Amino acid sequence: GENVEQHPSTLSVQEGDSAVIKCTYSDSASNYFPWYKQELGKGPQLIIDIRSNVGEKKDQRIAVTLNKTAKHFSLHITETQPEDSAVYFCAASRGSYIPTFGRGTSLIVHP
Amino acid sequence: GAGVSQSPSNKVTEKGKDVELRCDPISGHTALYWYRQRLGQGLEFLIYFQGNSAPDKSGLPSDRFSAERTGESVSTLTIQRTQQEDSAVYLCASSPTGTGHQPQHFGDGTRLSIL
Numbered sequence: 001g002e003n004v005e006q007h008p009s010t011l012s013v014q015e016g017d018s019a020v021i022k023c024t025y026s027d028s029a030s031n032y033f034p035w036y037k038q039e040l041g042k043g044p045q046l047i048i049d050i051r052s053n054v055g056e057k058k059d060q061r062i063a064v065t066l067n068k069t070a071k072h073f074s075l076h077i078t079e080t081q082p083e084d085s086a087v088y089f090c091a092a093s094r095g096s097y098i099p100t101f102g103r104g105t106s107l108i109v110h111p
Numbered sequence: 112g113a114g115v116s117q118s119p120s121n122k123v124t125e126k127g128k129d130v131e132l133r134c135d136p137i138s139g140h141t142a143l144y145w146y147r148q149r150l151g152q153g154l155e156f157l158i159y160f161q162g163n164s165a166p167d168k169s170g171l172p173s174d175r176f177s178a179e180r181t182g183e184s185v186s187t188l189t190i191q192r193t194q195q196e197d198s199a200v201y202l203c204a205s206s207p208t209g210t211g212h213q214p215q216h217f218g219d220g221t222r223l224s225i226l
Contacts, residue, residue, distance in 0.1 A: 032212045043202050043217030051212070089154065096210055098144070098167060103153040
């Protein structure tokens with residue numbers, strides 16, 4: 001089955017800095033890669049996703065890049081703000097298979 | 112519009128009691144998922160419904176756990192004879208068709224505490 005590894009487990013940055021979270025996956029047939037943000041006491045919420053026919057996708061301060069050859073994808077957050085502090089999860093899926101999630105990254109943005 | 116709704120939001124119960132957790136998915140979503148999240152941990156897949164059928168129950172940790180879905184809508188997760196290790200947040204998610212190419216919409220979970 002699919003295996004998704006996510007790094008780092010904790011990331012601490014100063015407000016205004018950039019943050020990068022990386023995920024690798026094992027199943028070369030995976031073709032959908034969403035990222036979720038989970039705030040304290042809430043369920044995960046989708047923030048951006050990418051499909052395998054695209055190498056990069058941006059939405060304001062958030063971007064995701066995908067390297068299918070290397071089987072890794074990354075979340076980039078620029079100009080971080082304290083409200084970006086949360087746990088971020090990556091996931092990988094294909095077809096009708098259940099998505100496989102990474103173990104999460106706790107992002108702390110210091111004012 | 113309404114998102115995924117879970118109830119209760121918090122449940123405290125004594126070891127050995129049975130509990131039922133409820134999930135109301137987004138209307139029209141045929142796929143429904145249950146996950147368990149222990150404190151500070153990731154998402155542990157429990158069960159997946161497509162309509163009222165559960166093609167994948169592989170994540171249920173023991174026979175004390177069961178789930179059902181009716182009317183292609185509401186789902187209940189039942190834990191019998193609860194144990195302290197069952198303490199966790201139980202999250203429900205739904206997606207339009209469950210093809211895997213669509214994002215999951217999560218509820219805010221039920222925080223279960225076993226005394």
